[in-house]
Amino acid sequence: MKESKRRRLEAQGWRFGSAKDFLGLTDEEAEYIELQLSLAALLRKRRESLGYTQTEVADLIGSSQSRVAKMEAGDPSVSVDLLIRTLLALGVNRKQVGRAIGAAASA
Amino acid sequence: MKESKRRRLEAQGWRFGSAKDFLGLTDEEAEYIELQLSLAALLRKRRESLGYTQTEVADLIGSSQSRVAKMEAGDPSVSVDLLIRTLLALGVNRKQVGRAIGAAASA
DNA sequence: CAAAGCTATGTCGAATATGACATAAAGGAA
DNA sequence: TTCCTTTATGTCATATTCGACATAGCTTTG
Numbered sequence: 001m002k003e004s005k006r007r008r009l010e011a012q013g014w015r016f017g018s019a020k021d022f023l024g025l026t027d028e029e030a031e032y033i034e035l036q037l038s039l040a041a042l043l044r045k046r047r048e049s050l051g052y053t054q055t056e057v058a059d060l061i062g063s064s065q066s067r068v069a070k071m072e073a074g075d076p077s078v079s080v081d082l083l084i085r086t087l088l089a090l091g092v093n094r095k096q097v098g099r100a101i102g103a104a105a106s107a
Numbered sequence: 108m109k110e111s112k113r114r115r116l117e118a119q120g121w122r123f124g125s126a127k128d129f130l131g132l133t134d135e136e137a138e139y140i141e142l143q144l145s146l147a148a149l150l151r152k153r154r155e156s157l158g159y160t161q162t163e164v165a166d167l168i169g170s171s172q173s174r175v176a177k178m179e180a181g182d183p184s185v186s187v188d189l190l191i192r193t194l195l196a197l198g199v200n201r202k203q204v205g206r207a208i209g210a211a212a213s214a
Numbered sequence: 215c216a217a218a219g220c221t222a223t224g225t226c227g228a229a230t231a232t233g234a235c236a237t238a239a240a241g242g243a244a
Numbered sequence: 245t246t247c248c249t250t251t252a253t254g255t256c257a258t259a260t261t262c263g264a265c266a267t268a269g270c271t272t273t274g
Contacts, residue, residue, distance in 0.1 A: 028192070028195040028196055031195050031200065031201050032191065032192060032195055034201065035191065035201050035204070053219085053220060053221085054220075054221065054222095055219095055220080055221095058263090062263085063262080063263060063264095064262095064263050064264055064265080065220085065221075065222095066221090066222080066223075066224090066263085066264080066265080066266095067262075067263065067264090068221095069220095069221055069222055069223080070222085070223085072221090073221095073222075073223090075223090077260085077261065077262085078261080078262090079186060079187075079188050079231095079260090079261060079262090080186075080187055080188045080191060081186050081187045081188055081231095081261090082261080082262080084139065084142065084187060085135070085139060088135040088138050088139055089135055093138065094138050094141065094142050094208060094209055095209040097142070097208055097209070098205040098206060098207070098208035098209025098210075099205060099209065100205070101201060101204055101205035101208060102201055102202040102203075102204070102205025102206065103205075160249085160250060160251085161250075161251065161252095162250080162251095165233090169233085170232080170233060170234095171232090171233050171234055171235080172250085172251075172252095173233085173234080173235080173236095173251090173252080173253075173254090174231095174232075174233065174234090175251095176250095176251055176252055176253080177252085177253085179251090180251095180252075180253090182253090184230090184231065184232085185231075185232090186230090186231060186232090186261095188231090189231080189232080
């Protein structure tokens, strides 16, 4: 992982420990985080293309505006589970989710 | 969702409530579960192709054999997060994870 | 300017996922 | 058969994630 990228991610609230604090190595941490950021970006894109506010999405999935904001921000406190469930609730299908995961994070 | 599939999934421990008990509709529940089963199948395939036991994988990621067994079984108590992290720890890359998610569950 | 609407961020008790452990079950070798 | 290895399943205390709430920032509209 490049130092610049590491600093960018740490600025978002992610923390990196030594290898075994997480699961596996640093490269895997990076892959996981990028994957999450990809889904976060897709969520924002999808929500905006539907013309929804974060509050509307929150109501749709039975959550709160703040959590939707955190999902889109790639906050470490949100799980990939929740991101995927939310995307599915917005009509994104499995195949599209898969494509987003395979692609690099744009942010 | 077909009745036969529903019964198969319920037999694995999944429970289905009315729509709003989950996030969204029944179709989304189904998509999510299939996605999880796809990852579970990939994990088993990957582990076996590496010639690892469940215990070895557990040690590798700092978990326990029972949890690895549950991951592979598609147990509702395991999160997609953990499945993805484990796959990444076994050297599966983001792109391959994405492909598995896009594909239908074989089980 | 103020007010309203949307998004960002921090905190909290409650809900859920976690590793660990025990133990059962299934398979293979002696 | 017994022994050994591997996988499956159930439970539990702890750790993490959750929705909710407060509040701040940021635009836009009047």
